[in-house]
Amino acid sequence: MGAGLVAKAALGHRISIVSFGLAQVLIDIEPGVRMIRDDDVLHGISHTLWGAIVVGVVAALLAPWLIRMIVGRYNTEVAHYGFTRWIYPESVSAPAVWLGAFLGTFSHLVLDGLMHADMAPFAPLMSANPLLDMVAHDDVYGIMTVCAAVGATLWMIRWWLSVRAQQPRPD
Ligand SMILES: [Zn+2]
Incomplete structure (x- = not known):
């Protein structure tokens, strides 16, 4: 989620973090199933360029429903406790959903391509993984952990500033 949180901090309402997150879950269903089956190759068609396009479309089609559910639940809670100014807009633009x-x-x-030798991201055009080891495995985790922490913090600050800007000034 590190890349998504940095993008969210930079782009705000122009990208949906829910659709970004949903895409992460959907794309890893295949490796999850293959892990249970004890397959030799875990990262198959879902971890190719074509697979990523198909999974992206599915994520973008399902995300609006998930966004309404998550944000609706959150808004019900904050309204219940009287924090009405923290209510989050439930509608997200289609471009933001697709971008996410x-x-x-x-x-x-x-990121997976940098770490997993069983991937062939450009299959069927290329059976090798040209991304492998361009960045060390542990560095990918390290960089993404920092990105997640920095991105989440900046996103919260950005949101807090926008909520504050909507408040009537005492003068
Ligand atoms: Zn993966």
Whole structure:
């Protein structure tokens, strides 16, 4: 989620973090199933360019429903406790949903490609994984952990500033 949180901090309402997150879950269903089956190759068609496009489309189509559910639940809670100014807009633009979904699958493809030897991201055009080991495995985790912490913090600050800007000034 590190890449998504940095993008969210930078782009605000222009990208959906829910559709980014949903894309992460959907794209890793295949490796999850293959792990249970004890397959030799875990990262198959879902971790190719074509797979990432298909998963991105599915994520973008499902995300509006998930956004309404998550944000609706959150808004019910904050309204219940009287924090009405923290109510979050429930509608997200279609471009924000699609951007989240495709940034989700493509960043996942690149980051997994750096770490997993069983991937062939450009299959069927190329059976090798040209991304492998361009960045060390532990560095990918380290960089993404920092990105997640920095991105989440900046996103919260950005949101807090926008909520504060909507308040009537005492003068
Ligand atoms: Zn993956």
